[in-house]
Amino acid sequence: xxPLMLVADDFTAPGPSIFDFPPxxxxxxxxxxxxxxxxxxxxxxVCAVAWSAFANPKLVPRGMQNVGEMGYQFVRDQVARPFLxxxxxxxxxxxxxxxxxxxxxxxxxxxxxxxxPVASHIAFPVVFAVVIYVIKVYLGIKxxxxxxxxxxxxxxxxLPKPIYVLLAPIEFLxxxxxxxxxHAVRLFANMFAGHLILAFFSMVGFWxxxxxxxxxxxxxxxxxxxMTIAMTGFEMFIQFLQAFLFxxxxxxxxxxxxxxxx
Numbered sequence: 001x002x003p004l005m006l007v008a009d010d011f012t013a014p015g016p017s018i019f020d021f022p023p024x025x026x027x028x029x030x031x032x033x034x035x036x037x038x039x040x041x042x043x044x045x046v047c048a049v050a051w052s053a054f055a056n057p058k059l060v061p062r063g064m065q066n067v068g069e070m071g072y073q074f075v076r077d078q079v080a081r082p083f084l085x086x087x088x089x090x091x092x093x094x095x096x097x098x099x100x101x102x103x104x105x106x107x108x109x110x111x112x113x114x115x116x117p118v119a120s121h122i123a124f125p126v127v128f129a130v131v132i133y134v135i136k137v138y139l140g141i142k143x144x145x146x147x148x149x150x151x152x153x154x155x156x157x158x159l160p161k162p163i164y165v166l167l168a169p170i171e172f173l174x175x176x177x178x179x180x181x182x183h184a185v186r187l188f189a190n191m192f193a194g195h196l197i198l199a200f201f202s203m204v205g206f207w208x209x210x211x212x213x214x215x216x217x218x219x220x221x222x223x224x225x226x227m228t229i230a231m232t233g234f235e236m237f238i239q240f241l242q243a244f245l246f247x248x249x250x251x252x253x254x255x256x257x258x259x260x261x262x
Contacts, residue, residue: 014199039118042104079248083255099247106239120191129184132250140257190242194235201227
């Protein structure tokens with residue numbers, strides 16, 4: 001074996017165990033962990049930013065109000081209006097809060113000392129997806145009636161009747177089971193996988209440059225550092241994209257219940 005192979009044999013790649021966090025202190029409830037603390041901290045930060053931006057608005061926005069209005073316009077124009085139309089403003093508090101909270105939770109994954117995307121723990125995306133699911137079903141039944149809601153969902157007009165035998169159960173499963181499941185898992189899986197990849201390249205750089213530095217391993221360590229930097233930039237893009245997609249799907253589901261004809 002070469003010296004590099006011997007050093008590499010000692011290297012242990014990070015696995016799913018990096019997402020396991022013990023209680024914050026001895027005797028704390030089992031659920032009181034670092035991700036829960038960061039989730040609460042993120043919610044407080046979003047509330048503080050919203051308060052500083054909109055609590056005392058000026059005719060000519062400055063400082064945090066200017067930043068807040070830019071964020072508001074982005075969510076309104078890119079997420080709410082395309083799917084909710086005239087109802088966009090009514091749902092902006094929910095969509096704006098959802099987008100920026102998920103975005104901040106995701107960005108925690110690349111913040112030094114925090115380095116944990118909250119949404120990489122499945123419980124958090126599930127809670128948001130269930131809330132959107134309940135709103136979707138409630139609005140659908142309220143605006144279309146119980147029978148009308150399931151009829152519009154399972155029997156779209158204009159198709160030959162024999163097709164409904166196959167289409168109706170597929171639409172039922174897709175809308176009421178698969179859609180909320182994928183809504184949560186898409187966000188979770190991307191944050192989980194992205195953080196695991198970052199942890200791997202970071203560990204490669206640390207291991208071969210600091211823990212087991214050798215002339216042959218140094219190049220591999222440098223490559224690990226370069227990949228960590230590159231993947232961090234890519235991961236930040238994915239973190240933004242997943243917050244956008246989750247919020248966009250929420251708007252689409254709500255809009256579908258309010259306006260089934262579209």
